[in-house]
Amino acid sequence: xxxxxxxxxxxxxxxxxxxxxxxxxxxxxxxxxxxxxxxxxxxxxxxxxxxxxxxxxxxxxxxxxxxxxxxxxxxxxxxxxxxxxxxxxxxxxxxxxxxxxxxxxxxxxxxxxxxxxxxxxxxxxxxxxxxxxxxxxxxxxxxxxxxxxxxxxxxxxxxxxxxxxxxxxxxxxxxxxxxxxxxxxxxxx
Amino acid sequence: xxxxxxxxxxxxxxxxxxxxxxxxxxxxxxxxxxxxxxxxxxxxxxxxxxxxxxxxxxxxxxxxxxxxxxxxxxxxxxxxxxxxxxxxxxxxxxxxxxxxxxxxxxxxxxxxxxxxxxxxxxxxxxxxxxxxxxxxxxxxxxxxxxxxxxxxxxxxxxxxxxxxxxxxxxxxxxxxxxxxxxxxxxxxx
DNA sequence: GTCTATAGCTTGATAGAC
DNA sequence: GTCTATCAAGCTATAGAC
Numbered sequence: 001x002x003x004x005x006x007x008x009x010x011x012x013x014x015x016x017x018x019x020x021x022x023x024x025x026x027x028x029x030x031x032x033x034x035x036x037x038x039x040x041x042x043x044x045x046x047x048x049x050x051x052x053x054x055x056x057x058x059x060x061x062x063x064x065x066x067x068x069x070x071x072x073x074x075x076x077x078x079x080x081x082x083x084x085x086x087x088x089x090x091x092x093x094x095x096x097x098x099x100x101x102x103x104x105x106x107x108x109x110x111x112x113x114x115x116x117x118x119x120x121x122x123x124x125x126x127x128x129x130x131x132x133x134x135x136x137x138x139x140x141x142x143x144x145x146x147x148x149x150x151x152x153x154x155x156x157x158x159x160x161x162x163x164x165x166x167x168x169x170x171x172x173x174x175x176x177x178x179x180x181x182x183x184x185x186x187x188x189x
Numbered sequence: 190x191x192x193x194x195x196x197x198x199x200x201x202x203x204x205x206x207x208x209x210x211x212x213x214x215x216x217x218x219x220x221x222x223x224x225x226x227x228x229x230x231x232x233x234x235x236x237x238x239x240x241x242x243x244x245x246x247x248x249x250x251x252x253x254x255x256x257x258x259x260x261x262x263x264x265x266x267x268x269x270x271x272x273x274x275x276x277x278x279x280x281x282x283x284x285x286x287x288x289x290x291x292x293x294x295x296x297x298x299x300x301x302x303x304x305x306x307x308x309x310x311x312x313x314x315x316x317x318x319x320x321x322x323x324x325x326x327x328x329x330x331x332x333x334x335x336x337x338x339x340x341x342x343x344x345x346x347x348x349x350x351x352x353x354x355x356x357x358x359x360x361x362x363x364x365x366x367x368x369x370x371x372x373x374x375x376x377x378x
Numbered sequence: 379g380t381c382t383a384t385a386g387c388t389t390g391a392t393a394g395a396c
Numbered sequence: 397g398t399c400t401a402t403c404a405a406g407c408t409a410t411a412g413a414c
Contacts, residue, residue, distance in 0.1 A: 005397065026214035026301045029390060041392080042398050050390065102299055109355045110291055112215045122356045151352075155365060159348025163340075166298045167311045176344060194379065218408060230410080231380050239408065 011036045011046070016058045020104040024055055024111035052113055059120045062104055065095075066127045074131035077138075082186050085135050089180055092157065099164035099173025106158060128154055132184060139185035146184075153180045200225045200235070205247045209293040213244055213300035241302055248309045251293055254284075255316045263320035266327075271375050274324050278369055281346065288353035288362025295347060317343055321373060328374035335373075342369045 014035040018027045029051060033040050047053035070088050096103065108114075109121050132150030137143065160176035163169075181187065203224040207216045218240065222229050236242035259277050285292065297303075298310050321339035326332065349365035352358075370376065 022301060023212060023214060023299060025212060028388080030388080038397095039399060040390085041400080044391070045397065105355065106351055107299060109351070110212060110296060112211060118355070118357065125352065125356055151361065152365075155345060155348030155352060155361075157348070158351040159344030159346070162295055162298070162347040162351065163314065163344060166294065166307070167314055168307065172340065172344075176341075217406080219406080227379095228381060229408085230382080233409070234379065 006036065006038055006042075008046075011038065012058070012061055015054050016061065016104055019055055019058050020102050020107055023107045024051070024113055027051070027055075052116065055108055055113070055117065056120070058104060059108060059117060059124070063120055063124050063127070066124050071127045071131045074135050081135055081138055082181065085181055085184065085186055088131065089177060093174075093177055096157075096161055096173065099161060099170035102165060103158065103161055106161070125154060132180075135186065136184040141185045149183050149185070153183055156180065156183070195225065195227055195231075197235075200227065201247070201250055204243050205250065205293060208244055208247050209291050209296055212296045213240070213302055216240070216244075241305065244297055244302070244306065245309070247293060248297060248306060248313070252309055252313050252316070255313050260316045260320045263324050270324055270327055271370065274370055274373065274375055277320065278366060282363075282366055285346075285350055285362065288350060288359035291354060292347065292350055295350070314343060321369075324375065325373040330374045338372050338374070342372055345369065345372070 014037075015032060018031050018035045021027075022031065029040050029043065032051070032054065033043060036043065038046075043054070044050060047057065049056075069091055073084055073088050073091075076084060095101075105121050105124055108117050111117075129150050132153045133146045136146035136149050141149065156176045156179065160173045164171075164173040203226075204221060207220050207224045210216075211220065218229050218232065221240070221243065222232060225232065227235075232243070233239060236246065238245075258280055262273055262277050262280075265273060284290070294310050294313055297306050300306075318339050321342045322335045325335035325338050330338065345365045345368065349362045353360075353362040
């Protein structure tokens with residue numbers, strides 16, 4: 001029987017998918033094993049801490065993604081502000097599949113291990129908030145206004161995602177996210 | 190040993206608490222038994238369908254609560270509009286303990302039995318949306334505006350609740366919910 | 379209507395071969 | 397690095413006494 005080294009990136013992607021769809025308590029080792037194509041013992045080889053370890057790894061990846069793909073982008077003053085925001089929102093829309101996919105942060109923030117995950121989840125949201133706040137300030141809003149509106153932007157994303165899934169209508173998400181540029185004081189491109 | 194008939198209302202309240210805190214997959218029969226003070230076999234006597242049955246019962250109660258406590262209130266034209274809305278929002282704030290408590294609808298909308306619960310969860314949100322929309326229309330907004338803003342009000346509630354819990358700051362919820370009257374075109378009392 | 383006791387399965391996790 | 401085989405514990409659910 002051949003020893004196949006499964007690509008770590010593929011494993012990460014599949015783990016993220018399962019935790020995002022089923023939540024922490026709904027994601028069994030069986031499901032995680034089937035999804036990744038790795039037997040349970042192989043998963044324990046890569047993640048000695050077990051399920052908790054895998055979810056923490058998924059969250060660490062998510063934090064990196066938000067920092068590199070969204071945070072840095074929004075802070076990149078070499079690029080036109082509307083373009084940056086547009087691209088960032090496009091990436092976020094893609095991440096959530098236009099409202100069809102749940103948010104891993106939300107799914108992992110309410111589970112039996114919530115306390116263990118809380119810090120990194122809060123960190124992810126702070127990256128997003130700071131990015132939005134930065135462009136809002138750039139667009140001429142006061143610090144107070146920029147802070148309020150960047151928070152509102154994240155509320156829109158999370159709230160509309162909850163409702164899109166609960167009411168079975170992705171347009172709720174699409175409409176809500178398309179209003180973010182104006183909310184942050186930026187004319188949509 | 191005495192046979193004690195536990196009050197159904199207390200059982201319902203405790204079941205709601207456990208499902209709301211742990212979600213469907215995180216709420217074990219053991220937890221539900223401990224919380225209600227009823228042994229597992231007794232729970233099965235009251236809910237022959239088991240856990241699924243209990244969660245469905247919790248959701249049915251929630252639907253009734255929204256209809257009777259919020260929906261009817263918002264539609265009661267014998268009372269001053271600002272007063273009605275204020276009272277409805279007060280009840281919702283109390284339900285979510287000012288941001289400290291999760292939303293049972295959200296917790297049960299993303300689980301291994303999500304498909305089974307979807308219809309009644311959507312119904313709960315529709316009751317709230319229709320109530321908000323009704324007062325928004327009354328306040329003079331167009332049908333389109335009223336629909337958009339009532340949706341935004343629910344997005345604010347759900348989104349701010351997610352973020353309050355994730356970032357450990359209940360003020361996010363309090364600030365967001367206090368803005369709802371103005372959002373619906375009504376001067377806060 | 380509530381209980382004790384238990385069945386039967388699934389869970390997270392480990393040992394050890396290759 | 398991946399596997400098969402297995403464990404002990406926890407799970408949902410049921411049987412039957414009171």
